Amino acid sequence: MGISERKTRERSERERRIIVAARTIAERDGWASVTIRRLAEEIEYSQPVLYSHFENRDQIVGAVALEGFGELAVILRAAIGPSSTAKERVEDVATAYLDFAFARPAMYEAMFVLPTGLRFARSDTPPQLRDGFGAMATVIAPFAQDVDTATETFWAALHGLAELERHGRIRPAFRAQRITLIMRMVSGQL
């Protein structure tokens, strides 16, 4: 019988609506406006229903963040120009990363700042969380001996640039220069 199939389908559709609503509200009004009450209203169910999908509010943020990691990975891979030099590829990825961070600040916040309950570096870590790292590793590899460590450091530099600029700590007008600097640093010719 297809009844139970329909039910699980409807259930997962409802879950998607929760995630979409959370993301939409966060991007428009910030994460502080993403409350259980407001999400419940949005999906036209009572509040306790949300707790049959997610353990708590953090896990809803986590679900949005997980989407974000998937999208970031796609964007980074797509940014790597096929005819670019190794050095240009580093710049491609760096620029794409920061563009993502500034174009979707709420999403970026969910992915890297807010508590999400997501587990990294574990056996059950979802692939989305690894893919972005993989894209970075691809462009860093030509310049590094220890690729993992170099990629971690590259990623940290980008994350720091994103966060400090997002918080008004460094000058937005000099973003391109900073990227150039990181590129030169990675390719070893400061």
Add this chain to the structure above:
Amino acid sequence: MGISERKTRERSERERRIIVAARTIAERDGWASVTIRRLAEEIEYSQPVLYSHFENRDQIVGAVALEGFGELAVILRAAIGPSSTAKERVEDVATAYLDFAFARPAMYEAMFVLPTGLRFARSDTPPQLRDGFGAMATVIAPFAQDVDTATETFWAALHGLAELERHGRIRPAFRAQRITLIMRMVSGQL
């Protein structure tokens, strides 16, 4: 008459007690535990008294953060070994910065993650907010043409390392290697 002096003195002492209490609770139980109610109890005054010292909770976090910036600046300057080479000095500062971030995570969070209402890069920006940057600029200057931009980038790299490690995104065991990498990158010999 010294009466009004005594009053303003007592008032600023009370303000200090608020800040100290906020910092203490944050370092022990996290910023979520720093509530107006708990602070009021700690200083043995009613809640509205806090609002005669600070506009809102964020500004209390900001007051703690401001202290943190002052302390970080001192620590960074003290870390610069007088007989160190230019390259070693970069490592000194980088290590001291990350030690600070990991030794006082709540303080670091107040300074760089939480909303604080602090204004950067303005005419009325307090000196504490500039000093740490100055210490970094000192050790970066020998390697850079545009010192400000290079310092921003160096700072961003450190901040990214601190944040990603704090959130379990990169491997704690490889912290030293990452610092080495940044050092090599800054001094141009990857």
Add this chain to the structure above:
DNA sequence: TTGACAAATTAGCGTCGCTAGATTATTTAG
């Protein structure tokens, strides 16, 4: 048709940041 089980709701607990209005001190003026 009824009884078991699942799905969803209502209602509410404890907590939060923040504030209006009342109360108690302190200063100033007559």
Add this chain to the structure above:
DNA sequence: CTAAATAATCTAGCGACGCTAATTTGTCAA
């Protein structure tokens, strides 16, 4: 020295939060 004015502080409470217990409603099998 008293009374009015002002400052300092408190009590009480508003609206909103995350979350959950207890109840009602819906759905299926015997």
